[in-house]
Each structure stands twice: as C-alpha cells, then as structure tokens.
Amino acid sequence: MSFRNSEVETGANARSGRPRDQVREAEILACVLELLGESGYDGLTFEAVARRARASKATLYRRWDTKRDMVVAAVKAGPASGGGPPAIDTGSLRTDLLALCERLDTTMRTADPTMSLLLLQAGLEDPELCRHIEEATGPTGAKLPARVLAAAIDRGELPAGAQPFPFEEITGSVLLLRRLNGLSTGPEYLAYLVDNILIPALRASVSTTPPTQAIFS
Amino acid sequence: MSFRNSEVETGANARSGRPRDQVREAEILACVLELLGESGYDGLTFEAVARRARASKATLYRRWDTKRDMVVAAVKAGPASGGGPPAIDTGSLRTDLLALCERLDTTMRTADPTMSLLLLQAGLEDPELCRHIEEATGPTGAKLPARVLAAAIDRGELPAGAQPFPFEEITGSVLLLRRLNGLSTGPEYLAYLVDNILIPALRASVSTTPPTQAIFS
C-alpha cells in the first residue's frame, strides 16, 4: 500500500525513507499541462506523461491514482495569474451581466469541453481548486461579483436582498451545454439570456434563500 | 471507401453487392444496449460488442466509424415505448413544473451521466433521435408540453404569448450539471428552481422571441 498525495499532505506521522521530490512533482505537472494542451483530456495518457517528463510510471502512480487526480493536481499547480481580476462595472446591471457572460463564454471556448466538464466536476468538490482556477485563468465570470450585485441594488435595478445564486446556478451550466452541443452563444442569445432569464430570476431571488451550493468555481 | 449507415439510408442510387443484413444489425444494436447498461458508455468496447453479438469487428466498423455513432444508432433503434406519454395536469403551473422537473431528474438518474451528455449532444443534431428518445424513455420532461403552457395561460398564471423556451433551455442543463457534479436535486432545490427561476423567466418570456433552439430532446 502506498501513500497518495492527500494522505501525505495531511499525514501527521512522519514517514521514514526518502521523501517525495516536490521539484520533480512540479516538473511532471508542467508536462501534464503541456500534454493536456496538445492532446486534450481524453488523449492524455500516463505513458505519455512519463515519457515527456522522463519519469517512471511508478513515480506517477505513487502520486495519483487516476488520470483525473493527476489532471486536477496539474491545474491546481498551474501558474497563478499574478494579476488581480479586472473588475466589471459598466454602469448598468444589464451590461454588467452581458460582460460576465461573455467572459465565461470565452473561458469555455478556450479549454476543451471535456476539461471544462472535468473542472466543473472536480472544482465543486474542491474549493481550493475553485480558487485556483479563478486565479489561474482569471475570473471565469461564473460567479456574480458582490460588487456588481451591490451596484445594481444601489441603482435600484434589483431589490435589496437579491441573491447571486440564480446567476451562478444558471449561467455556467447553460453556456457549457450550449458549447457541448455546438450551439451558438452569440450576442443575441446572451441578450435573451440576460433579459428574459437572469434578470427576472435575480429580481425574484430576494424572497427565499437559495438551497445549497453555487455552480462553477 | 465504404458506406456508413446514414449514407445508405439516404442513398438514392441502389447499391450493388450483397446488402447489409438489417436483422443482424438490429441484433447487434440490442447487444450494444445491453452492454451499455452493464458497463456504461466509457466501458463499452467494439471488441465486447463483437463478442456478445458473435459478430466480426469488420461488421461493426463497416457500419459505424466511432463508438459514439454506434451508441447513438443503438439508442435510436431501441424499443419504442408503445404507450403514449402520460400527460401532466396537476391544476397549477407550479406543481406542473415540479412534476416535469422530477420526471426529467428521474430520467437522468437512470442513465449514466456520460450517456445523458452523449445523447444531449447527439440529440440536438438529430431530431429523429430526439423523437426516439422521447418515445423510448417516455417523455423526458425536457420539453414543456404545449398543454401545460396553455393551461397556465388559461388560469392566468402566465401572460398570453408566454414561450416554452426558458424552461427548456434551463431545466435540462441545470439538472444535468448538478447530476454530473453530484449535487442534490431534492425537493427543496426543485422548488427553488421553479419558484425563483423558471416561473419568473416564463412570465418574462412574452416580450421577445427566443433566439435559436431549445435544449434537450
């Protein structure tokens, strides 16, 4: 039985023997990211990673049980975007929302769809990863910044107490599925989404508390 | 160059040589469905299908270039649900929508998630397949039946001219992604979805025409 990453991290008892080489690990994960870019998630193999990183397969399996784990670790370890997220403030709720949607759409168009899904899945279980994605790729637009919400309330466009949940719940999933389905997400679509779905839902969001958990980072 | 299924079907010119055995094809597709149930989409292999169907791999590749094609064909050829779809009419828009959401949720819980996605993707490009899924699995709940909409308008719950688009656009994608993410889709969630998102969006749907195409079958 070997010890995987999480156990190592949390491992209270010090293990004897030679410790894992953290530098090596970083190099490997860099290769993972490279290969992800070249072959996509499905095309990625342990074998190829080992080859590229001049690492033994054992070295990989010692760290990560599954491809998924490895990829998630790679994204997590990916280069943080030094810069802060360029804030959005266009002067009206409608245009703010449109800007956010476009930003998210761009983010998704960049990554391969399987990756989007993967990160969506993995991200929700791992807040650490969420934060990292935001930092790495810039703000995804999947979250409704508190600032935008507050400004809309100030302007009277939304009632006091409006919640970000409907935006976050709807936007990520709807855009992702349109991508997967090869449907357009052009300006007229986004306008419809904002005007007829998002804004009404946000207006209605004051009455109740959202059930559980937001979606997408 | 060989001729794949679709070309054969649409092929106006009669092809020479021995024709494909449609009976055999049906048997094979039945095996595909069996194996899908047993191993899921990712676990399905050409090899296993050939084994189970006592068919040559060439016989499979002759018909379908990819696993995706084969699976889609299998679903398409699946057993049609002789019975009509049990209509929904609970007496109020809110409970009608809740019933539809539960129905769709159940449908998704049944299939494996990859399959849901797959069919989602394939289905949108292939109306024939859409129809078939509806017939095969019963109404998916992904569509908002005209009857439900009309009844709501009659009762005054929705303005005249309300469109089904927002429902169809949101419900499928949101529920699917929650499933993929392992998030709950319990009653309190569905209630929030209906009350704070769907109904406001439907009320607002009268003003403009929806952009392009509905989602999910």
Add this chain to the structure above:
Amino acid sequence: MSFRNSEVETGANARSGRPRDQVREAEILACVLELLGESGYDGLTFEAVARRARASKATLYRRWDTKRDMVVAAVKAGPASGGGPPAIDTGSLRTDLLALCERLDTTMRTADPTMSLLLLQAGLEDPELCRHIEEATGPTGAKLPARVLAAAIDRGELPAGAQPFPFEEITGSVLLLRRLNGLSTGPEYLAYLVDNILIPALRASVSTTPPTQAIFS
C-alpha cells in the same frame, strides 16, 4: 460444389449454364503476374487480385482453390517467349556447363526465391508447366541440352552413353539453396562446381541408368 479448372478442362460432359469467361480469366491472371512482381508470392492475396482485376473473390475461388494454384496458372498463362532459346556451344564441355550454370543462376536471381521454390515444386508435377517456364523465361539452364551432351561425347570429353541426369539433378538444387542461403554463386564457385562435381559425375554417369526424374523444369 463447383468445378475447378482441371475438371473443366478434362470435363467430357458439357456443363449447362453460362460458361466461364476465358477472356476474363486471362485478364485476371495478368493481374496475378503483376502483383507477383510487386509483392512477391507471400505478399500476394486473393483480395488484392480481386481488387486489381475488378473481379469478385467468388470468381477467383471458383477457378482456383489455393493461391498456389492461381499463381501456377498465372505463370502457365504468362507470355510465351516468341523467340527460340539461344543455343549454347562454346566449344568445350567445361565452358558449356559454365554457361548453363550462369544462365540458371541468372534466372533464379531474377525471380523471388519463394517463387523459384514454388515453381520448382509445381513444375515437377506438371510437365506442361515445365515446358511453359522454359518457353516463358527462356531456357532455364536447368536442363542439359542433348546437343551439348552429344558435342562433348563427340569431342571425347565424355564417354559414349553419358547421361544428363547428374547435371540436372545437382545444378538446380545446389544453386537454389545457395541463393536461399544468401551464399555467393560467383565464378570461382561455379568453376569448382563444374570441375569437381559436375564433370566427374557426368563421366561416371555411363554405367548406370538414372533412377527417376530430373529436377527443375
């Protein structure tokens, strides 16, 4: 049960139905020869012949049971060398034999080794084929022409009653095997063969009658 070539040829009773197309057959065999040249015997396939000749595989199998049969037929049907065989008469037995050996060696160098063997095998069972090879490829040098033998006897180089058998028995097999083994068959080797093996054996061949059958065409 279908009727293969030999039966058809010898078939006394006229068969009903459409007769085989002899022209088609010739075209097919031409393709066989082409492909033989391109891919060698082992690389030759029924499939490829059918493709090249735009013939059905059934058409091939109807005529020939095995690849061997087909190839033999092709060689048999190959282009006859209009010209007669350039006779050999160098003035001495020794040089006559050397010339014959070189001629045979050249013949073998031309064809691929498997073919040589094949024809060697097939040829011995089929005198018709033997004759054809001689006519097609020119004299192979495998036979000791009566003329050469007689001249040698006239000159007193061989005793009266000398037999061609030892030459024919030895030369073909020895040269073929050296080829197969990639051993040289250069001038010094041929000289040794003629001087120390063939001539002594021919001199001794007067006493007894050779046992059975000559070798190579």
Add this chain to the structure above:
Amino acid sequence: MSFRNSEVETGANARSGRPRDQVREAEILACVLELLGESGYDGLTFEAVARRARASKATLYRRWDTKRDMVVAAVKAGPASGGGPPAIDTGSLRTDLLALCERLDTTMRTADPTMSLLLLQAGLEDPELCRHIEEATGPTGAKLPARVLAAAIDRGELPAGAQPFPFEEITGSVLLLRRLNGLSTGPEYLAYLVDNILIPALRASVSTTPPTQAIFS
C-alpha cells in the same frame, strides 16, 4: 527503440530497467516448439504462442521482431541431446555414405519442409545454431564426419587430401529439394547418388580447394 535478443546478449553496456525474465523466455520458447510441432511453421502465430504461454504479445514482440527470429530462437534453445552422435563406420566408403544419406533423409522427413528450409537458411548464418541443431536432433548427416573420410583414405578408396566439401554441398540440397518436390528418395536413388555423384566428386576433390562454405549445419 527497444533491444532485441542478440543485442542484449552481446550488449557490453549494462542495461537499466527491469531485466528480461530468462525463465519466462525459456517457457515461451518451449511453447513455440510445441506449437511448431502441432501446426507447422506457417501455421504458427504470435497470437497462439501468447495464448499458450499466457504471455502478452508485447512480451513476444519485445524479444523477436519476426516469426522467423522467434522460431530460430526456439530451436536454438531447444533441448540439447545430451548424448553424443552415434558414429558411422560400416567398413566401406560406399556404405558409410549411404548410411549418412539415410540419416539426413530421416531428419528431413521428420521436420516439416518449411522448417528444414528455414533452419537451412538461418543455420548457415549462425554457427551456434548449426551446432545446436546437430546436438538437438542428433547428427543430421549433413556433414561428412572427418572419421569417415579418413577411414576411406586409409582403405585407399579416396586419394589422400580428399575434401568433405562436395558431399556437404550436394547432399543436403539435393535431398531437401526432392522432399519439397515430393520425389522419392528411396534406396535406388540414394545408391545412384552415392555411386555416380558423390564418390566421383569426392575422388576429384583433391585437386582444388573448395570455394567457400559447406551447406547444412
């Protein structure tokens, strides 16, 4: 690039990584020999060897590039006949030669013809293999034992300085080709071969030195 057997054997530099399992290799080659006996050379497949040996095909291809290589290795690794070769000494050159011919003929009758050829080819390039065949199958009779030659010279049946080359050059190839051609190699044939070909050639072999290399182990 991987390293095939010969390179490994001769490899001066120590190779890293897990070494090939020599025990496993022996087991595999034993299976090869079994299957050779059951199906013959042409009938032998990598697939069947893998099955029988419960080995991965990769394990086979790692070692041998071609069927030929594998079979040669198998023969080479075959069970050595601990016992020495039963010497031949019948009291006269003529009967000694006849005995040798019969022995070789028997050897060839045992193996399948393709094998004989194969080993003939491979053997000549690989003296190690030659020796092994002799040890494995007993003396093949392809070589003219020095002892027999010396005895004949002692008895005055051959001139001093007679060479074994003509015997070794002729006998193997002539007998092999008769086998391939399905021609008889009965006593009367062998008698003719010995009396009219081999003995005259051996008598003449004193004058010159044979050119290159003997044939058949």
Add this chain to the structure above:
DNA sequence: TGCTAAGCGAGACGGTACGTCCCGTCTTTTA
C-alpha cells in the same frame, strides 16, 4: 557515519482494445 527505507528511472510483464487486413463463404442483383 553507516543503516535503511523509500524515492526514482527504466522498463518487463500479463492484459486488453485498438483499427486494419485477409481468409473463405454467403447472398444479392444484373446479365
């Protein structure tokens, strides 16, 4: 300082699936 457990690279190993090719038989249409 020397022991020892683990890390590490390399790559062997049994499996399994891939997608292609050919075998020899069969079924269809057209002549």
Add this chain to the structure above:
DNA sequence: TAAAAGACGGGACGTACCGTCTCGCTTAGCA
C-alpha cells in the same frame, strides 16, 4: 448459371496503454 459487388464470422496483425512488478541506483533521516 456466371459475374461483380460486397456482407459476413473469424481471426491474426502490430501498436498502444493499462496498472503492477522488478531491477539497480540514489538519497534523506534516524541511529
């Protein structure tokens, strides 16, 4: 019937990964 076309079950091909397992070597940390 033959012939062209090509479907069909079968099976081998050679390649690629999977996840596990030796190897020989290196390296840290405890004794």
